Amino acid sequence: MESVNIKKLAQLLNLSIATVSKALRDSYDISKETKEKVVALAKELNYQPNPHASSLRKHKSKTIAVIIPEIANNYFTLAINGIETVAQEKGYHVLIYITHEDYQKEVSLAKDLYNGRVDGLLISVSGATTDYTHLQQLQQMGLPIVFFDRVCEEFDTLKVTTDDYESSYLATQHLIEQGCKKVAHLAISGNLSIGNKRKRGYLQALADHQMPVSESLIVECTNDDEIDGELIREMFIREKPDGIFAAVERYAMASYEVCGLLNLQIPRDVKVISFSNLRIAAFLNPSLSTITQPAFDIGKEAASRLLNTLEKKNAPLTNENIIFKSSLIQRTSTAK
Amino acid sequence: MESVNIKKLAQLLNLSIATVSKALRDSYDISKETKEKVVALAKELNYQPNPHASSLRKHKSKTIAVIIPEIANNYFTLAINGIETVAQEKGYHVLIYITHEDYQKEVSLAKDLYNGRVDGLLISVSGATTDYTHLQQLQQMGLPIVFFDRVCEEFDTLKVTTDDYESSYLATQHLIEQGCKKVAHLAISGNLSIGNKRKRGYLQALADHQMPVSESLIVECTNDDEIDGELIREMFIREKPDGIFAAVERYAMASYEVCGLLNLQIPRDVKVISFSNLRIAAFLNPSLSTITQPAFDIGKEAASRLLNTLEKKNAPLTNENIIFKSSLIQRTSTAK
DNA sequence: ATGAAAGCGCTAACAC
DNA sequence: GTGTTAGCGCTTTCAT
Numbered sequence: 001m002e003s004v005n006i007k008k009l010a011q012l013l014n015l016s017i018a019t020v021s022k023a024l025r026d027s028y029d030i031s032k033e034t035k036e037k038v039v040a041l042a043k044e045l046n047y048q049p050n051p052h053a054s055s056l057r058k059h060k061s062k063t064i065a066v067i068i069p070e071i072a073n074n075y076f077t078l079a080i081n082g083i084e085t086v087a088q089e090k091g092y093h094v095l096i097y098i099t100h101e102d103y104q105k106e107v108s109l110a111k112d113l114y115n116g117r118v119d120g121l122l123i124s125v126s127g128a129t130t131d132y133t134h135l136q137q138l139q140q141m142g143l144p145i146v147f148f149d150r151v152c153e154e155f156d157t158l159k160v161t162t163d164d165y166e167s168s169y170l171a172t173q174h175l176i177e178q179g180c181k182k183v184a185h186l187a188i189s190g191n192l193s194i195g196n197k198r199k200r201g202y203l204q205a206l207a208d209h210q211m212p213v214s215e216s217l218i219v220e221c222t223n224d225d226e227i228d229g230e231l232i233r234e235m236f237i238r239e240k241p242d243g244i245f246a247a248v249e250r251y252a253m254a255s256y257e258v259c260g261l262l263n264l265q266i267p268r269d270v271k272v273i274s275f276s277n278l279r280i281a282a283f284l285n286p287s288l289s290t291i292t293q294p295a296f297d298i299g300k301e302a303a304s305r306l307l308n309t310l311e312k313k314n315a316p317l318t319n320e321n322i323i324f325k326s327s328l329i330q331r332t333s334t335a336k
Numbered sequence: 337m338e339s340v341n342i343k344k345l346a347q348l349l350n351l352s353i354a355t356v357s358k359a360l361r362d363s364y365d366i367s368k369e370t371k372e373k374v375v376a377l378a379k380e381l382n383y384q385p386n387p388h389a390s391s392l393r394k395h396k397s398k399t400i401a402v403i404i405p406e407i408a409n410n411y412f413t414l415a416i417n418g419i420e421t422v423a424q425e426k427g428y429h430v431l432i433y434i435t436h437e438d439y440q441k442e443v444s445l446a447k448d449l450y451n452g453r454v455d456g457l458l459i460s461v462s463g464a465t466t467d468y469t470h471l472q473q474l475q476q477m478g479l480p481i482v483f484f485d486r487v488c489e490e491f492d493t494l495k496v497t498t499d500d501y502e503s504s505y506l507a508t509q510h511l512i513e514q515g516c517k518k519v520a521h522l523a524i525s526g527n528l529s530i531g532n533k534r535k536r537g538y539l540q541a542l543a544d545h546q547m548p549v550s551e552s553l554i555v556e557c558t559n560d561d562e563i564d565g566e567l568i569r570e571m572f573i574r575e576k577p578d579g580i581f582a583a584v585e586r587y588a589m590a591s592y593e594v595c596g597l598l599n600l601q602i603p604r605d606v607k608v609i610s611f612s613n614l615r616i617a618a619f620l621n622p623s624l625s626t627i628t629q630p631a632f633d634i635g636k637e638a639a640s641r642l643l644n645t646l647e648k649k650n651a652p653l654t655n656e657n658i659i660f661k662s663s664l665i666q667r668t669s670t671a672k
Numbered sequence: 673a674t675g676a677a678a679g680c681g682c683t684a685a686c687a688c
Numbered sequence: 689g690t691g692t693t694a695g696c697g698c699t700t701t702c703a704t
Contacts, residue, residue, distance in 0.1 A: 005451075005681060015690080018683080018690075018692075021681095021683060022683090022690085029690080030689065034690085048450035048451040049451060049682070052389075052682090053388075053680070053682040053683090053696090054681080054683075055696095056388040056389050056392055057683050058683070071416060084433070084434050088433070088441075093448070093453075095399075095429055095430065096416070096430050096431075112429070115387065117429075253616055278616070280616075283592050284619050284620060285619060285623070286621065341696095341698085343697075351674080353675085354675055354676075354677090355673085355674055355675070357698065358673095358674090361699085365674085370673080370674085385697080386696085386698070391680095392681065392696090393698050451681095
């Protein structure tokens with residue numbers, strides 16, 4: 001990458017490096033003519049300041065990191081889209097890191113951010129994460145962190161989530177209202193707060209409607225599609241549920257598969273509802289009732305807040321919890 | 337971001353900065369004992385070298401940029417996954433940029449890479465891009481570029497694609513074999529090479545099978561779902577096709593929608609096949625026959641080649657074209 | 673085996 | 689209004 005630098009501009013214009021630098025930053029104490037000359041030449045030579053030099057000097061990189069557990073998932077895809085939109089608007093760069101639900105990877109990725117590589121971090125933690133010291137260290141070093149979706153409750157910072165408890169309650173209630181007598185839950189593995197909230201919403205709805213509650217109706221899924229399929233199949237055979245509330249889209253698809261294998265018809269024999277951001281849920285066979293999170297907006301909001309803090313336009317990140325509303329969209333999979 | 341730097345380590349150890357630096361890089365002319373002391377303290381204090389300083393000094397950032405036209409698309413999501421996997425393995429960082437099919441954005445994003453921000457670029461060009469000077473400039477400045485999927489044929493560098501012409505031919509032929517007499521094509525807008533290849537495959541298959549060929553059977557889609565829906569609807573009414581070959585997933589979904597509106601049954605009245613990387617194509621109603629690209633592997637290959645070049649393990653990027661094979665998966669939407 | 677010093681390209685305090 | 693200079697944290701040549 002051979003390219004023009006500020007020194008070359010200065011030489012060509014017979015000016016000092018400082019003057020050129022100031023002219024480019026539109027400083028008040030540079031004459032209009034000089035500024036114009038400088039800007040003109042910079043444009044002509046396609047001058048771009050060296051980002052490493054200026055990051056080093058200013059202790060600001062105009063870059064944020066996004067750490068997510070997976071990407072083959074519509075929620076995160078949409079969230080990234082929202083994040084990238086805001087970042088581009090404000091002239092920030094976005095580094096992306098995927099943990100594949102691996103705690104060790106999350107730790108080592110966090111280490112990479114220890115020394116000013118980025119100005120801020122947006123993270124949705126891995127399901128395997130129970131210890132947050134890697135993130136706490138980052139925060140102590142002064143790195144602003146915003147959690148989204150998969151948050152760490154105990155962490156003192158901004159968190160952007162959806163109303164997981166409430167929508168899980170409503171989803172479960174919806175199944176009951178549609179006539180289900182035995183509702184199973186396909187739960188997220190690990191002890192993610194999001195997983196707990198969804199499970200609690202489910203349990204509370206069952207309790208409030210005098211429905212059978214049993215641990216054996218809850219399948220703690222993994223990150224492996226095959227294992228999950230097997231666990232779900234076993235539960236179907238063992239419990240013969242007539243309603244399924246899936247905590248994530250992937251488990252709903254696994255249920256569709258299992259129903260196919262067991263010759264169960266949705267929604268006649270089993271009704272299914274799931275958290276999902278699939279745009280084509282309506283085209284599934286049968287079309288899938290979903291709880292849809294405003295993922296794009298969540299990404300936008302998380303990024304906006306972070307960038308505002310970085311630009312000091314706002315107070316530092318408070319221990320606030322911004323909660324977006326999900327929407328329950330009823331489709332054929334829960335029809336009476 | 338207050339943190340430990342090499343100077344502090346040197347002070348604490350009563351060594352010179354140079355020695356510490358060398359010890360950390362495991363240089364041959366540092367004694368074992370010194371190395372061990374340095375490494376131990378570095379670990380203890382969680383020392384991480386400042387990436388901007390070393391990038392500035394070494395003219396290497398260990399970072400690559402990925403520019404894609406959109407992300408709410410399974411192909412690109414999978415490709416990023418492949419790219420990120422390779423990058424993480426080799427200790428590289430991945431900056432992500434989305435053009436939203438906007439040429440101006442692509443140009444301005446390219447400008448951001450003019451001055452060493454990244455060591456290499458992976459790009460899938462926007463559909464609106466017809467002029468490649470912004471990329472040529474980057475290449476002239478010495479930035480290695482690898483194209484994937486949406487490539488620029490005339491560009492002298494490595495390109496990773498799929499057998500678009502062949503699979504389009506096969507997809508069209510498949511429709512004909514399934515009994516279609518009038519096959520329409522939902523084509524990608526603009527003059528992307530990928531769009532042309534898919535269209536040429538379609539046209540050749542029609543010609544080889546003595547099928548009606550007409551410009552009015554080809555819908556040049558846009559990037560706007562609503563407009564596309566309208567264009568497709570008009571074509572359906574005007575031409576009454578009994579076969580649809582969609583160049584991208586989004587257009588297939590639009591067709592499903594239009595068929596619903598016009599009370600046409602798939603596959604009885606119209607058969608549909610589409611390029612798609614949707615994992616749940618099998619669960620659509622009806623399940624969608626697809627041409628599926630090995631997107632993850634394409635991302636991996638593109639990234640591997642780029643990183644190998646950066647690490648000088650390979651010769652520089654040649655004007656090669658690596659072609660992956662797509663697979664045609666027959667499902668209900670093209671059943672007889 | 674260790675250290676001194678220059679310099680990557682830029683910014684900002686301070687002089688003139 | 690413009691220039692001089694120091695220094696961000698690191699690597700690397702050259703001396704010792």
